[in-house]
Amino acid sequence: MKGKATSFDIAHYAGVSQSTVSRALRNSHLVNEETRKRVFDIAKKLNYKVDKNASNLRTQQSSTLALLLFEDPTSDESQINPFFLAMLGSITRACAKEGYDLLVSFQSASADWQADYEDSHRADGIILLGYGDYIDYQPKFNTLLEQNTKFVCWGATVDNRPDLTVCCDNYGGGKLAAEHFIAHSRTDCAFIGDASDHSPEFFSRFQGFKDELLANNVKINERKTANAISTEESGYHATRSLIANNIKFNALFAASDLIAIGAIRALKEANINVPKDVAVVGFDNIAIASYVNPPLTTIEQNTTIAGQMLVENLLKLIRGEDVQSTLLPPVLISRKSSS
Amino acid sequence: MKGKATSFDIAHYAGVSQSTVSRALRNSHLVNEETRKRVFDIAKKLNYKVDKNASNLRTQQSSTLALLLFEDPTSDESQINPFFLAMLGSITRACAKEGYDLLVSFQSASADWQADYEDSHRADGIILLGYGDYIDYQPKFNTLLEQNTKFVCWGATVDNRPDLTVCCDNYGGGKLAAEHFIAHSRTDCAFIGDASDHSPEFFSRFQGFKDELLANNVKINERKTANAISTEESGYHATRSLIANNIKFNALFAASDLIAIGAIRALKEANINVPKDVAVVGFDNIAIASYVNPPLTTIEQNTTIAGQMLVENLLKLIRGEDVQSTLLPPVLISRKSSS
DNA sequence: TGACATTATGACACCGGTGTCAGGAATTTA
DNA sequence: TAAATTCCTGACACCGGTGTCATAATGTCA
Secondary structure (H helix, E strand, O other), X not given: XXXXXXXXXXXXXXXXXXXXXXXXXXXXXOOOHHXXXXXXXXXXXXXXXXXXXXXXXXXXXXXXXXXXXEEOXXXXXXXXXXXXXXXXXXXXXHHHHHOOEEEEEEEEOOOOOOXXXXXXXXXXXXXXXXXXXXXXXXXXXXXXHHOOOOEXXXXXXXXXXXXXXXXXXXXXXXXXXXXXXXXOOOOOEEEEEOOOOOOHHHHHHHHHHHHHHHHOOOOOOXXXXXXXXXXXXXXXXXXXXXXXXXXXXXXXXXXXXXXXXXXXXXXXXXXXXOOOOOEEEEEEOOHHHHOOOOOOEEEXXXXXXXXXXXXXXXXXXXXXXXXXXEEXXXXXXXXXXXX | OOOOOXXXXXXXXXXXXXXXXXXXXXXXXXXXXXXXXXXXHHHHHOOOOOOHHHHHXXXXXXXXXXXXXXXXXXXXXXXXXXXXXXXXXXXXHHHHHHOOEEEEEEEEXXXXXXXXXXXXOOOOEEEEEEOOXXXXXXXXXXXXXXXXXXXXXXXXXXXXXXXXXXXXXXXXXXXXXXXXXXXXXXXXXXXXXXXXXOOHHHHHHHHHHHHHHHHOOOOOOHHHEEEOOOOHHHHHHHHXXXXXXXXXXXXXXXOOHHHHHHHHHHHHHOOOOOOOOOEEEEEEOOHHHHOOOOOOEEEEOOHHHHHHHHHHHHXXXXXXXXXXXXXXOOEEEXXXXXX
């Protein structure tokens, strides 16, 4: 036998037509039990596998989802944000559970990525994953919508289509951080992340934080906030600049764990003790968080559930079913960095 | 325009045949420059994308590689080994650079995974990635070889086919660890990993470690070794049992960083200071390693290069070119856990 | 026994490209 | 001017399945 076996080969050996083989292999009730068994036996002997390309071409679908990972363009090329890696893991698992393959691809935010996967019939739908300048994405979202491409995204909101987004309740997460500080009587708070609305996730976290503080009659001073993207380096530098400007605080909420880890490094360097002098709370609960010194208190986003929801919602969209907007509840994980 | 545009649509608007469109889009020199331009313009206007299924079916290849990730079946379901996640990231990048898509799939070691991807024409080749009981895989490797499936694997050796393996020089890495201890006059050494040959990577690390010690007239006592799989928990328990058995040592080589991190936890709990009482060296240099307390000295495996080599070698195999066995040089990263 | 439903199968068009072959038009050569 | 060559294009088979339709064989009922 040269090359791979086809359904015609099976048909030949089984003494039936190729149509019957195709039906038999897909367990059509239209085929006789005895014939079906014979076909299966021969298929197994020939190590036959359905040609996905032929099958997909005919049925116009692919049983494949595409995951586009957008990296913060300014972040270090060699390291991928561990939060996204965790998401990738859970998305992969969720896909497998649903019988879908997963195509993974890293993208830069600026690239001309829209639709390529779905238009070329490589995937039935797309999952978009990334932090960053989501504002720039809206035109691309519109293109996707126009072309009726099925997609869901993590974090970013799509105008008028809340159902396409799965994200953590960032606002609620920010409130949790504030509650925690208040419970520990740390009311001189700083925030590192992005207090502008350029990065909507960070912005929501800050809003929730600020609002909950206000609800407890605590005001956060604008000067005690600094911008940072989600890297350790960026958190380190932002914190250093606060310290250099002689800004005082006894509690620090970082918009992500990586920022928090960088912040702790900067604090240590300045001989500021964590948590005695400054309590630190991060966001994400990446794997590293429990290993740093001191172990990091953080707002957990459950990546397992998040990945499942992204996949489930996307499959619903593909099947034409209704999808609800999905907000995942954050949970505060208390460790030593804040007590 | 209902549905997606096909090459026939373009042909219609351009007033040429579908054949010409196909040729034009693939920049065949057989097509007139003017015609080519017209076709491109219309394709762009219609947002045309080549149907991958049709194209793959005809050309009998897929421009896709499959990555099968084997997880240690005994490890915690919810957390993926960060070393593999790093590899996944670099493999993804390498694929993108070569113009290939990447299908990612998690597998349990026991499953009937062989060949499914390549036989069904979903991928042109397969990358196998995992620690673990590679011995069990040999029959499956044989099946793959028989079917002429193109594959490469990380770590595991395939009988008589060294060219199919990309791996770190584990033996050399073990020697580096030994050299380091000797340079710091820590000669009472323990090893945690797997000193049996069940796990060939760990075994090689141990051999290199042992041999280099011997070359310096230091003998490692068998009682000072303990088995562990590559998880923090396993490293923790293995170390606890050493301590419980009252085994003394002033240097500890762990076969992976996760094991080392667990070991440090156990040592701390027993009030054994790292590095003063016991110097610890791990293996892998995962991202967490530099954040733990104390920061972990470790033998780095360069995942960026490893991913590139896996992809490059696999593509060579697919193209029918010769491939050399690939051993990557490990590098010792010195941090506070060992000095 | 004829009308009709049920079951199992084969023939065939089709999905959307790619590659081969034949041939017309334009250009060069004898 | 006829022959040869080059350039460009269209017709068509093909990749390997899936789905529709026609039909033969068998069973059911009046």
